[in-house]
Every structure is written in structure tokens, then in C-alpha cells.
Amino acid sequence: xxxxxxxxxxxxxxxxxxxxxxxxPTPIQEKxxxxxxxxxxxxxIAQTGTGKTFSYLLPILRQLTYSEQRAPRVLIVVPTRELxxxxxxxxxxxxxxxxxxxxxxxxxxxINVQKQQVYDGLDILVATPGRLIDLTLSRTLQFTGIQKxxxxxxxxxxxxxxxxxxxxxxxILPEKRQNLMFSATLNEDxxxxxxxxxxxxxxxxxxxxxxPLEKIIQQGYSVPNFYTKANLLEFLLQHEKDFTKVLxxxxxxxxxxxxxxxxxxxxxEDIGVIHSNKSQPQRFSAVKQFDEGTHRMLIAxxxxxxxxxxxxxxxxxxxxxxxxxxxxxxxxxxxxxRADKTGxxxxxxxxxxxxxxxxxxxxxxxxxxxxxxPEAVEVSENLTQDEKPVKRDKxxxxxxxxxxxxxAFHEKKDxxxxxxxxxxxxxxxxxxxxxKRNREKSxxx
Ligand code: AMP
Numbered sequence: 001x002x003x004x005x006x007x008x009x010x011x012x013x014x015x016x017x018x019x020x021x022x023x024x025p026t027p028i029q030e031k032x033x034x035x036x037x038x039x040x041x042x043x044x045i046a047q048t049g050t051g052k053t054f055s056y057l058l059p060i061l062r063q064l065t066y067s068e069q070r071a072p073r074v075l076i077v078v079p080t081r082e083l084x085x086x087x088x089x090x091x092x093x094x095x096x097x098x099x100x101x102x103x104x105x106x107x108x109x110x111i112n113v114q115k116q117q118v119y120d121g122l123d124i125l126v127a128t129p130g131r132l133i134d135l136t137l138s139r140t141l142q143f144t145g146i147q148k149x150x151x152x153x154x155x156x157x158x159x160x161x162x163x164x165x166x167x168x169x170x171x172i173l174p175e176k177r178q179n180l181m182f183s184a185t186l187n188e189d190x191x192x193x194x195x196x197x198x199x200x201x202x203x204x205x206x207x208x209x210x211x212p213l214e215k216i217i218q219q220g221y222s223v224p225n226f227y228t229k230a231n232l233l234e235f236l237l238q239h240e241k242d243f244t245k246v247l248x249x250x251x252x253x254x255x256x257x258x259x260x261x262x263x264x265x266x267x268x269e270d271i272g273v274i275h276s277n278k279s280q281p282q283r284f285s286a287v288k289q290f291d292e293g294t295h296r297m298l299i300a301x302x303x304x305x306x307x308x309x310x311x312x313x314x315x316x317x318x319x320x321x322x323x324x325x326x327x328x329x330x331x332x333x334x335x336x337x338r339a340d341k342t343g344x345x346x347x348x349x350x351x352x353x354x355x356x357x358x359x360x361x362x363x364x365x366x367x368x369x370x371x372x373x374p375e376a377v378e379v380s381e382n383l384t385q386d387e388k389p390v391k392r393d394k395x396x397x398x399x400x401x402x403x404x405x406x407x408a409f410h411e412k413k414d415x416x417x418x419x420x421x422x423x424x425x426x427x428x429x430x431x432x433x434x435x436k437r438n439r440e441k442s443x444x445x
Contacts, residue, residue, distance in 0.1 A: 001024060002024060002025060002030050003023075003024050003025075004017050004022070004024065004025060007025060007029075007030075007033050007058070007062075008062075009058065009062055010062060011097075012095075012096075012097035012098045013058065013061060013062060013094065013097075013098075015096075015097050016093060016094050016095065016096045016097055017094070019093075019096065020093055020094075022054075025051075025054075025058075026050060026051030026054075026055070027050070028044060028046045028050045028051055028052050028055045028204065029051050029054055029055040029058060031055075031204050032044055032052075032055040032056065032059070032204050033055070033058060033059050035202045035204060036055075036056060036059035036060070036178075036180060037059045037062065037063065039178055040178070040200070040201070040202050041178060041179040041180070041198045041199050041200065041201040041202070042179075042180050042181070042201055042202045042203075042204055043180075043181045043182075043183070043186075043194060043198070043201045043202070043203050043204065044056070044180070044181070044182045044183075044204045044205075045182075045183060045184070045185070045186055045203065045204070045205040046182060046184070046204075046205075047184045047330075047331060047334050048153075048184075048308075048309060048331075048334065048335075049309075049334050049335070052152075052182050053086075053087060053090050053152070053309075054090065054094070055204075056076075056150050056152075056180055056182065057087075057090060057091060057094055058094070060074055060124075060148060060150075061091075061094055061095055061098065061100065064098075064100065064123060064124075066099055067123065068121070069121070069145055070119070070120075070121035070122075070142075071121075071141075071142040071143075071144055071145035071146075072103075072118075072122050072123060072124060072125040072141075072145060072146060073123055073124070073145050073146060073147045073148070074123065074124040074125070074146070074147065074148045074149075074150070075124075075125050075127070075132075075143075075146050075148070075149050075150070075173070076124065076125070076126045076127070076149075076150040076152060077126075077127055077128070077129055077132065077149070077150065077151050077152065077157070077166070077169065078126065078127075078128065078152045078153060078157075079128065079129075079152075079153050079156045079157045079160055079162065080106075080128065080303075080304065081106035081107070081108070081109075081128060081280060081283070082283065082284070082287060082304070082308055083152070083153065083308070084104040084105070084106045084126050084127065084128060085104060085284070086308065086309055087104070087126045087152070088102055088103075088104035088126050091124060091126070100123050100124060101121060101122040101123045101124070102122065102123065102124040102125075102126070103117050103118065103122045103124070103125055103126070104126040104127070105118075105125065105126070105127045105128070105131045105132065105135065106127065106128040106131050107128060107130050107131045107134075108280050109131075109280065111131070111134060111135070111138075114131070114135065115135065115138060115140040118135060118140050118141050119140060125141075129157065129162045129165035129166055129169065130162075130165060132165075132169060133165050133168060133169065136169075136172065143172055143173050143174065144174060145174075146173050146174055146177055147174075147177055147178065148177060148178045148180065149170075149173060149177055149178070149179050149180065150180045150181070150182070151166065151179075151180070151181045151182070152181075152182045153182065153183070153184070154166075154181050154182065154183045154190055154193065155183045155184055155185050155186075155187060155189075155190055156184075158189045158190065158193070160303065163189075163193075166193070167193075167196075170193075170196075170197045179197065179198050179199070179201070181193075181194065181198070181201075184327070184331055185327050215337035215341065215342045215343060216333050216334075216336060216337040216342070216343045216344070216345050217342065217343070217344045217345070217369075218333065218344075218345045218347075218366070218368045218369060219344065219345070219346050219347070219368065219369050219370075219371050220346065220347040220348075220349050220357070220368040220369065220370050220371065221346070221347070221348055221349065221370070221371055221373055222349055222350075222351075222370065222373070223348045223349065223350060223373070224350060224351070224379065224380075225350070225380060225382070225383055225384070225387050226255070226258070226383075226384045226387060227380035227382045227383075227384070228373075228377070228378070228379050228380045229319055229348045230259060230262045230263070231377050231378050231379075231380060232348065232373065232374075232377045233248070233259070233263070233317070233319065233348075234262075234263060234266065234267075235374055235376060235377045236317075236346075237263070237266075237267060237270075237296070237297065238266075239374075242314060243296070243297075243314060243315050244293075244296060244314050245290070245293065245296065245310075245312055245313050245314045245315070246296060246297040246298070246313070246314065246315045246316075246317060247290075247297075247298055247300060247305065247310060247313050247315070247316050247317070247332075247335050247336070248297055248298065248299045248300065248316075248317045248319050249300060249301070249302060249305065249316065249317070249318050249319060249320065249332050250299060250300070250301060250319045250320050251301070251320035251322075251323060252275075252301060253275035253276065253277050253301060255319070255320060256273050256274075256275050256299045256300070256301060257273065257275075258384075259299055259319065260273050260299060267296075267297070270295055270296040270297060271295055271296070271297045271298075271299065272285075272286035272287075272289050272290050272295040272297070272298045272299070273286060273298075273299045273300075274286040274287065274298060274299070274300045274301075274304045274305070275300065275301045275303075275304055276301070276303060276304060283304070286298060287308060287310070290310065291310055291311060298310075299319075302322070302328055302331075302332070305332070305335070308335075310335060312341065313335050313336040313343065314336065314343065314344065315336060315343070315344045315345070315346060316332055316333050316335050316336045316343065316344075316345045316346070317345075317346045317347075317348070318332060318345070318346070318347040318348060319348055320348070321347055321348070321349060321350075321353040321356050321357065322356065322360075323356065326356065326359040326360040326362075326363045327363070329347075329356075329360045330360075330363070330364070332345070333345035347368060349368075349370075
């Protein structure tokens with residue numbers, strides 16, 4: 001069994017780990033440590049829950065020497081404000097016995113305070129892409145000292161439309177640096193970014209993509225519509241006493257608010273809601289109250305819940321199934337059954353979701369166990385405005401083409417909606433990736 005001592009960590013780090021109560025490195029920590037220590041570029045394919053944050057923080061802190069230099073030496077870019085706070089907390093815990101100046105910056109907070117903090121000097125900067133660009137534009141932040149760059153949850157950042165900001169950041173960083181990237185999935189977009197900016201990265205892959213954690217019991221109910229789902233949810237909350245920490249995923253902020261309204265009468269004290277329309281204090285407070293157990297359930301959209309380290313979630317409920325990407329299901333259910341615990345994932349599946357259910361099951365090589373709807377749950381005939389069939393006016397000769405709602409929780413800005421068939425550079429890069437794969441395939445034959 002590998003211990004933290006085998007990783008040749010320093011006393012201050014070992015003491016901090018012992019204070020936190022961690023006994024041995026997780027597999028990703030064990031695998032990533034020597035690669036990152038070697039100074040090579042690295043790409044870690046790992047989901048949250050695997051200990052991936054410490055897998056990069058441990059070697060980074062192991063190599064960080066004391067300095068009074070003002071410009072930061074380590075830059076960590078993450079997709080959401082909550083993640084900034086989470087990573088900063090982890091750094092503070094691990095560097096308890098070291099002198100490390102760390103700062104987290106994100107949008108919608110006072111930039112002037114952050115400018116002053118940057119000016120005062122720091123070693124590690126944790127940031128969301130937008131605020132990072134704002135700080136560099138104001139010339140307060142100098143990238144000249146950056147030796148190590150970590151891009152965490154890169155697939156999510158690209159999903160959120162941060163491609164151009166990320167590319168801008170990568171372009172202005174000093175040429176000589178170590179690049180580390182962590183992603184739950186490796187798709188073409190992510191590979192393109194690696195191809196364009198990384199130097200011969202080492203891949204640290206933990207579990208084959210699409211494999212759900214074995215410790216999660218997966219169940220599903222067939223439900224026809226929103227109001228039946230709400231009835232079922234209410235029933236479960238009322239009758240299942242072991243549903244003590246429930247993370248409820250919905251497809252958009254409107255539905256999140258609607259469910260809250262539906263349950264408010266009986267459960268207002270027990271439920272928190274988090275989505276991108278909530279103010280930052282509300283978002284932090286919702287996570288805190290859920291994490292500390294004040295709230296029994298947190299209603300969340302994917303965008304916000306991604307990457308949050310929520311402890312001891314007993315149940316993940318997919319009130320709405322993911323609509324586009326079957327991998328989203330795997331990310332969601334991975335929020336329960338973490339560490340040594342068993343978790344339960346429950347999906348509310350409509351007829352329209354059945355093709356997605358099949359895709360998910362094919363990806364996991366595992367079936368979701370379908371349960372009978374409890375008899376006490378009323379099957380509602382009522383439909384929400386969005387569920388009602390669209391009436392066509394027969395008097396109109398030509399019916400304008402309807403834009404099918406995509407169910408995206410995060411509408412893209414118009415400029416990002418364009419279908420990008422790719423510029424010359426993108427095409428050339430894709431071709432290079434394809435050529436490389438073909439070469440590898442033929443040399444393996
Ligand atoms: P992450 O994948 O980075 O979001 O980490 C998931 C959870 O595992 C966090 O609560 C960490 O604090 C915890 N964790 C990280 N490393 C270890 C370890 N070596 N032993 C036990 N728990 C860990």
C-alpha cells in the first residue's frame with residue numbers, strides 16, 4: 001500500500017494531511033504525483049470525487065519554494081465561482097504549515113479589492129476565466145512569473161463557452177511553463193486544445209470513460225409529466241426517511257424555481273435552490289446549508305453543481321434526465337457513493353427520455369433498474385405550459401419552423417450559437433489528430 005510518505009512529501013505537507021485525516025493517496029494522486037513532479041505536461045482524466053484536486057495540489061505545493069516575488073507562479077483556472085472557493089479552501093488546508101500566498105478571484109465580486117490583493121503579491125492564483133482576463137486587461141496582473149498552469153474541469157469550461165477566453169489566456173502565458181489539465185471526459189474539443197497548446201503530455205487516466213462507480217445503486221421511475229414528478233418527489237421526501245442528503249438535478253433554472261414553489265408549503269425549511277440567476281451570497285449559502293445538513297435537499301442545474309464537492313450525498317435524483325450528453329448522467333450520479341459510501345441514484349424518466357436512457361445504459365454497460373410508481377403517487381393529467389402540445393393555426397399556409405427547445409440550462413449567446421465548421425487552423429489541427437491516430441493504429445498492427 002502506498003502511503004503519503006512514499007511520495008516523498010515534506011514535513012509541513014505530511015502534517016497538514018495528517019490534520020485533515022487522510023491516510024493514503026487515492027489512485028489518481030498516486031499516479032499523478034511522479035508525472036507532475038517530473039515537470040512534464042499532463043492531462044488527467046478523472047471525475048470529481050476521485051481526489052483529483054489534491055492530485056495536482058500535492059506536487060505543486062511540494063515544489064513551491066518560499067518567495068517574496070509579487071507575480072503569481074501558479075495559475076489554476078476553474079469554471080465556476082464555487083469551485084474557486086473550494087480549491088482555495090483545499091490549498092489553505094494543505095498549506096497550513098507553509099507560507100503560501102493564495103488568492104481566489106471570480107466575477108461579480110469587487111475587482112478593485114482583487115486588484116489590490118494581486119498587487120500585494122501572491123504565489124497561487126485560482127480564477128474563473130472571465131475575471132482573469134479582466135485582471136490582465138487592467139494590467140494589474142502579470143503572467144510573466146507563471147511556471148505552472150492548471151486548467152480544471154476543462155470540458156465543462158468549453159461547454160460553458162469559455163473557449164476564446166481560455167485560448168487568450170494560453171496565448172499570453174509565458175512559453176516555458178508546465179501545463180496540467182483535468183477533464184472528466186476527453187472529447188474532440190478538449191483534444192484540440194491539448195494538441196494546440198500542450199507539449200507531449202502524459203495522460204493519467206483512471207477509470208475507463210463512462211464507467212459508473214460500482215457503489216451506486218441506480219433506479220428509475222417512468223413518469224409522464226412535471227406534476228407527476230413533483231408528486232413522486234413529494235412522496236419520496238415524505239416517506240423515505242433515509243433520504244437525508246438529496247441532490248436534485250433539473251434541466252433549467254425555471255424548473256428549479258417551479259419545483260421549489262411546488263414543495264414550499266411542506267418543505268420550505270428543508271430545501272435550497274442553486275442556479276445561475278441566484279446572487280452569489282445565495283449560491284454560497286445554499287451550498288453551505290446543504291453541506292452542513294441544514295437543508296435536506298438541494299435543487300441544482302448541472303452547470304452549477306458540476307465540480308462541487310458535496311459530502312455524503314445519500315441520493316441523487318434526476319428530476320429531469322440530461323437531454324444532450326449521456327456523460328452528464330455519469331457526472332451527476334457520481335455525486336453520491338463517494339469515498340467508501342454506497343449511494344443511490346434515482347431517475348424520473350419520461351417517454352421522451354427513453355432514447356437517452358438507452359444511450360446512458362449503453363455507455364455504462366448497465367441497466368437502470370425500473371421501479372413501479374408507488375400507488376399513493378397521483379399520476380397527474382395536468383401539463384405545464386412547456387409540456388402542452390404546440391397548437392398549429394391551420395389558417396396559416398406556411399408554418400414557420402419551430403425552434404425545438406434544447407433543454408439547455410445555459411442558453412448560449414447568439415454569437416456562440418453559430419455552427420462552427422472550423423477555420424483553417426482548427427481543420428488542420430483536427431487533421432493532425434486524425435493522422436496521428438492512424439499512424440498509431442498502423443504501428444500497433
Ligand atoms: P475531488 O475529486 O478533488 O473533488 O475530491 C473529492 C473528495 O475526496 C474531497 O472531499 C477531498 O477532500 C477528498 N480526498 C482527497 N484526497 C483524499 C485522500 N487521499 N483520502 C481521502 N479523501 C480524500
